[in-house]
Structures are given as C-alpha cells and as structure tokens.
Amino acid sequence: MVDINKAIEGLDWSKEPRGLYEPIEYTLATGGKRLRPTLTLIAAEAIVNGGLLNGDAIENALPAALALEIFHNFTLLHDDVMDRAEVRRGQPTVHIKWNDNTAILSGDQMLIEAYKQLALVPADKLPQVLKWFNEMATGICEGQQYDVDFEHMSQVSIDDYMMMIEKKTAVLIANALRTGGYIAGATPAQQEALYQFGLHIGLAFQIQDDILDVYGDPKTFGKAIGGDICCNKKTLLLLTAFEQADAESKAELLEWLMATDRNEEKIAAVTAIYDRLGVRETAETIMEQHTSLALAQLDKLPQNKATEQLRELAEQLVTRKH
Amino acid sequence: MVDINKAIEGLDWSKEPRGLYEPIEYTLATGGKRLRPTLTLIAAEAIVNGGLLNGDAIENALPAALALEIFHNFTLLHDDVMDRAEVRRGQPTVHIKWNDNTAILSGDQMLIEAYKQLALVPADKLPQVLKWFNEMATGICEGQQYDVDFEHMSQVSIDDYMMMIEKKTAVLIANALRTGGYIAGATPAQQEALYQFGLHIGLAFQIQDDILDVYGDPKTFGKAIGGDICCNKKTLLLLTAFEQADAESKAELLEWLMATDRNEEKIAAVTAIYDRLGVRETAETIMEQHTSLALAQLDKLPQNKATEQLRELAEQLVTRKH
Numbered sequence: 032m033v034d035i036n037k038a039i040e041g042l043d044w045s046k047e048p049r050g051l052y053e054p055i056e057y058t059l060a061t062g063g064k065r066l067r068p069t070l071t072l073i074a075a076e077a078i079v080n081g082g083l084l085n086g087d088a089i090e091n092a093l094p095a096a097l098a099l100e101i102f103h104n105f106t107l108l109h110d111d112v113m114d115r116a117e118v119r120r121g122q123p124t125v126h127i128k129w130n131d132n133t134a135i136l137s138g139d140q141m142l143i144e145a146y147k148q149l150a151l152v153p154a155d156k157l158p159q160v161l162k163w164f165n166e167m168a169t170g171i172c173e174g175q176q177y178d179v180d181f182e183h184m185s186q187v188s189i190d191d192y193m194m195m196i197e198k199k200t201a202v203l204i205a206n207a208l209r210t211g212g213y214i215a216g217a218t219p220a221q222q223e224a225l226y227q228f229g230l231h232i233g234l235a236f237q238i239q240d241d242i243l244d245v246y247g248d249p250k251t252f253g254k255a256i257g258g259d260i261c262c263n264k265k266t267l268l269l270l271t272a273f274e275q276a277d278a279e280s281k282a283e284l285l286e287w288l289m290a291t292d293r294n295e296e297k298i299a300a301v302t303a304i305y306d307r308l309g310v311r312e313t314a315e316t317i318m319e320q321h322t323s324l325a326l327a328q329l330d331k332l333p334q335n336k337a338t339e340q341l342r343e344l345a346e347q348l349v350t351r352k353h
Numbered sequence: 354m355v356d357i358n359k360a361i362e363g364l365d366w367s368k369e370p371r372g373l374y375e376p377i378e379y380t381l382a383t384g385g386k387r388l389r390p391t392l393t394l395i396a397a398e399a400i401v402n403g404g405l406l407n408g409d410a411i412e413n414a415l416p417a418a419l420a421l422e423i424f425h426n427f428t429l430l431h432d433d434v435m436d437r438a439e440v441r442r443g444q445p446t447v448h449i450k451w452n453d454n455t456a457i458l459s460g461d462q463m464l465i466e467a468y469k470q471l472a473l474v475p476a477d478k479l480p481q482v483l484k485w486f487n488e489m490a491t492g493i494c495e496g497q498q499y500d501v502d503f504e505h506m507s508q509v510s511i512d513d514y515m516m517m518i519e520k521k522t523a524v525l526i527a528n529a530l531r532t533g534g535y536i537a538g539a540t541p542a543q544q545e546a547l548y549q550f551g552l553h554i555g556l557a558f559q560i561q562d563d564i565l566d567v568y569g570d571p572k573t574f575g576k577a578i579g580g581d582i583c584c585n586k587k588t589l590l591l592l593t594a595f596e597q598a599d600a601e602s603k604a605e606l607l608e609w610l611m612a613t614d615r616n617e618e619k620i621a622a623v624t625a626i627y628d629r630l631g632v633r634e635t636a637e638t639i640m641e642q643h644t645s646l647a648l649a650q651l652d653k654l655p656q657n658k659a660t661e662q663l664r665e666l667a668e669q670l671v672t673r674k675h
Binding site for chain 2: 047050112135139140146150154158161164165169172176177180
C-alpha cells in the first residue's frame with residue numbers, strides 16, 4: 032500500500048515566490064483525515080487485488096489521489112475565507128495567519144496544483160479522469176452556492192438539503208473511489224458500484240457531522256458543540272425538527288431561531304426540542320439507510336482485503352466521534 | 354475563421370444555482386478584446402493554411418481558445434477582489450455588484466469551466482495542452498504574487514520587473530499562440546516560434562500599458578490617467594526613472610512617492626520628472642525591441658494570411674491608444 036501521508040509530505044513547496052507557496056505548504060501540513068486519497072488508493076487496490084491488472088495500477092492512481100486531496104484542501108481554504116472561519120484543524124486559517132488576498136491567490140494556485148497532479152495520470156486514462164474531476168469540482172461549487180442560498184431561505188425541504196450535501200460532500204468521495212478503480216482497470220459496473228458506495232457513505236458522513244455538532248462529546252469532537260444551532264444552520268436535524276414538529280414546537284423553535292444573543296441557552300433549548308421530537312433518531316435512521324445502501328454496493332466488487340477495508344471504513348464513519 | 358465572440362456567446366450559463374453562474378455570464382458578457390482566444394485561432398490557421406493539416410484543426414482549437422478566454426476572465430475577477438477594483442470594462446466588478454464571496458466562488462467555478470473546455474481538446478493533444486495550461490496558470494499566479502511582493506519592496510530591479518510581467522501577462526499570450534499552433538499540427542520549431550512571438554508581444558503589450566497609464570489620451574484610454582503614479586505602482590517607467598535619475602531627481606521622486614493626499618499635483622510632478630529624464634523614450638525603445646524580437650519569429654512560420662494577421666496585430670498592439 033502506498034503511504035499517502037508520505038506522498039503528500041514529498042510534494043515540494045519550497046518554490047518562489049514564498050508568499051504563494053508557503054500557505055499551500057501550511058494548509059497541506061495541517062493534516063486532516065486524508066480520507067479521499069486513501070479511498071482512491073484502496074479502490075485501486077480492490078480492483079487490482081481482484082486480479083484484473085498488475086500492481087503498477089496502484090502507483091498510477093497516486094497522482095489522482097494527490098489531486099483529490101489538494102483539491103479538497105483548496106475548497107477548505109476558500110470556504111474558510113467565505114465563512115470567516117478562524118480555526119481549522121486547531122490552527123489559524125490562512126486568511127487569519129496571512130490575509131484574505133493570500134488565501135484567495137494561494138487557493139487558486141492550489142486548484143491549479145490539483146490539475147498539475149491530474150496531468151500525471153496515464154494518458155489513456157486522462158480524458159475520462161479529467162472529465163469526472165471537472166464534474167465533481169462543479170458539483171462542489173454548486174453545493175457551496177446552494178448552502179449559501181439556503182441560509183437566506185425561510186423554507187428548505189429535506190430533499191433539497193440532501194441534494195446540497197450530495198454535491199458539497201458526497202460527489203468528492205464518490206469520485207475519489209471511482210477514479211481509483213478506473214485507473215486500476217475497473218469495469219464500468221465496478222466503477223458505478225464504487226461511485227454509488229462513495230455517494231452513500233458521503234451522505235452518511237455528512238449526516239453524522241450534523242448529529243455530532245449537537246450530540247458529540249466535546250472532549251473528542253474537536254470543535255464547540257452546538258455551532259450549527261447558534262448560527263441557525265439548516266442541518267438535517269433542524270429541517271427534520273420542522274417537519275416533525277406540531278404547531279406549538281414549531282413556534283417555540285422559530286422563536287429560538289430569532290435569538291442571537293443567548294447562545295448557551297439557545298443550544299440547550301433547541302437540543303431539548305430535538306430530543307422531544309426524536310430528531311436524532313430520525314437522522315440516525317437516514318444515516319444508517321445510506322450506510323446500508325453503500326455496503327450493498329461492495330458485493331459488486333472483487334472480494335479481497337481492500338474491499339474489506341472499504342467495509343470497515345464505512346462502518347467506522349457512522350460510529351466516529353469526531 | 355471561427356467567430357470567437359459568437360462562440361463565447363454560445364456558452365450556456367443558464368444553469369442552477371443562478372448565484373453561481375450569473376456572475377460568470379456577466380463577466381464574460383462584458384467583452385474585452387478577446388485577444389487571447391483570437392491569437393489561438395489565428396495561430397491554428399497560420400499552421401493549417403501552411404498546408405500541414407486540414408481545416409478541422411481550427412475547429413479543434415476552439416475549446417482551447419475558449420479555455421484561455423475563460424481563464425483570463427477568471428484572473429481578472431479574482432484580481433479585482435484583491436485590488437478592490439470597482440469598475441472593469443465600464444461595469445461594476447463582480448464583488449461590487451454582488452459581494453466578495455460571490456466573486457471568490459464564481460471565480461473558482463470559472464477556473465473549473467476553463468478546464469472543462471480543455472477536456473474537449475482532442476485526446477491525443479490533451480496531455481500536452483493540459484501540461485502547458487497548468488504551467489501558464491502557475492506562472493500567472495506567481496506573477497500576481499511577485500506584483501504584490503514588489504509593492505512592499507523599496508528596491509525592484511528592471512530585470513525583476515520584466516520577469517514579473519512575463520509571468521503575469523506574457524506567458525498567457527505566448528501559450529495561447531503555441532496551443533493553437535500545436536493543435537493544428539505545428540512542428541516543435543513552429544510551436545517555439547509561436548511561443549516566443551507571444552512572449553515578446555506580451556511584454557511589449559504590458560510596457561505599452563505602463564506608458565498609456567501616464568501618456569495616454571484620457572478620451573481613448575478608458576480609465577483615469579496617472580493611476581499607477583498615484584498608487585506608487587512599480588512600473589517600467591518608475592523603475593527606469595530611478596535608474597536614470599541623478600541624486601537630485603531621485604530625492605524629488607522619493608518625496609513625491611510619500612505624498613498620498615495631493616494626487617493631481619503628484620501626477621503632474623512625477624510626469625514632469627519622467628519627461629526630464631526621458632523615461633518615456635527608454636520605455637518605448639524597450640517596447641520596440643520586444644516587438645522586433647516578436648516579428649522576427651514570424652519568419653519561422655508558414656507565410657500566409659494568418660501570419661500576416663499576426664504581424665498586423667503585433668504592430669497594432671504597440672501603437673494602440675487603449
């Protein structure tokens with residue numbers, strides 16, 4: 032198995048001008064789960080170990096894996112400017128440590144660096160990998176825009192919400208898997224199974240994020256509990272609450288949404304409404320449905336150690352605490 | 354000849370979410386010279402008319418031409434945020450008409466849209482075209498960063514300045530030409546000639562920009578005269594002035610650089626120093642040298658109507674008034 036952390040550390044950012052490359056180095060050094068490139072490599076391994084091609088195919092998947100990780104970090108960098116987020120992975124964000132302009136320009140260069148990695152994909156696979164990458168990147172920008180739009184809308188349906196998180200979170204994970212498999216020689220049916228597996232664990236992953244933001248353990252979650260409640264973020268929990276609430280609970284909820292000065296009280300009160308309505312259980316049920324749909328896809332892949340890793344990963348994602 | 358304006362108008366931005374695509378449509382509709390995609394198509398035509406390949410090659414160059422125009426407009430969009438520019442081509446900039454976040458996100462999507470066009474380049478040409486595009490895009494981000502760095506440096510050499518404008522302006526024009534020629538079947542020597550032609554007209558173009566900012570006719574220039582002088586921009590004129598000045602003129606110049614409140618007076622005084630030192634003539638000489646170096650490259654290309662157009666374009670660029 033290729034060590035993805037080593038591969039990321041091996042990227043050379045010691046170039047001039049330092050003002051452009053230092054923030055890129057800083058962003059990639061702050062770590063994170065490395066989930067997406069890991070999925071690309073495991074998907075490649077699942078196909079190769081299935082006996083379709085030789086081991087080079089895993090090495091061949093590395094540039095695409097790096098492209099996806101660099102791209103993911105680019106989205107975080109620009110999102111943090113747009114959200115005015117000050118901390119990411121326990122470190123000051125780029126626009127705080129440097130400034131907005133640096134975050135914009137180094138972010139742009141990161142997006143270009145992702146495409147530089149893509150250009151290293153074997154020529155016969157490049158057109159398809161590039162096309163998928165562009166579709167994925169478009170989905171993520173669209174998802175981000177919908178997320179912004181939803182903030183200003185009084186009513187958002189759960190369907191719209193699921194569409195938004197599919198674009199914003201799930202397509203990147205889905206494409207990471209499909210691309211790894213494709214480079215390793217997956218059949219169209221296997222490519223589709225990897226994509227659908229990724230799409231459903233991506234959705235489950237985001238729903239778990241929404242749940243942890245309210246019900247996570249402050250010791251392990253890594254950020255403050257209730258952040259979504261404070262800023263009235265339209266999460267699956269809030270949208271479900273509106274759907275499941277009677278007139279009285281709905282009125283109470285709406286009243287708390289107006290409150291902007293009593294954060295602690297607001298978090299406790301909204302959480303109590305969620306508890307009363309059984310919102311957490313509903314969200315967990317939806318999450319488990321997506322996990323099941325994901326796991327069912329694995330039957331369509333070669334059964335080997337890598338496929339087993341995908342299964343474990345899917346199960347870990349929905350029981351994770353941070 | 355393909356009509357580039359029609360091709361740009363033919364791009365479909367009527368997609369959802371409108372908040373993402375409307376600013377892209379707006380940016381591309383504001384026009385501009387369409388210089389870069391035009392150069393791509395003329396370069397393709399110069400090679401095809403030279404008899405190396407059939408007419409399809411010009412059609413094949415269209416996606417790359419569009420990619421370059423979209424990319425160029427993306428750089429303007431993000432530069433305008435970073436420079437806090439309020440007007441572009443007589444219209445409010447995107448961050449003024451909408452807001453900073455919209456300019457960042459729609460800009461990101463524009464960069465991705467450029468790569469979507471690139472993905473339409475014929476598969477056998479794609480790896481090279483993508484690699485060049487990435488190198489060019491990197492050069493432009495590096496050039497932008499140097500431009501920012503130079504603002505905060507007390508001394509910048511003319512060599513450093515030329516390196517900066519090469520990256521920031523010239524490599525895009527050079528790559529536009531080389532890419533068009535390459536797709537049309539240019540030999541390596543022809544590709545290099547097209548690139549060098551573009552590099553030198555790009556440099557001449559930027560120097561003319563610096564000159565027009567001081568000596569342009571306010572009626573035809575399109576923006577206020579003396580903008581670079583007001584903000585102490587390290588243009589070729591200012592750097593040449595420092596190089597050519599005696600101790601007294603240098604002291605006078607430095608004193609005016611400190612002045613931030615008397616703009617009209619400052620423009621008149623600095624222009625007078627330029628006049629006294631013959632700075633305009635020096636800059637024009639350098640510009641003409643680059644134009645000559647560019648024109649000399651054309652001898653290495655097939656001699657036809659398209660090559661003649663390139664010659665006329667190069668000559669127009671240095672005599673242009675806006």
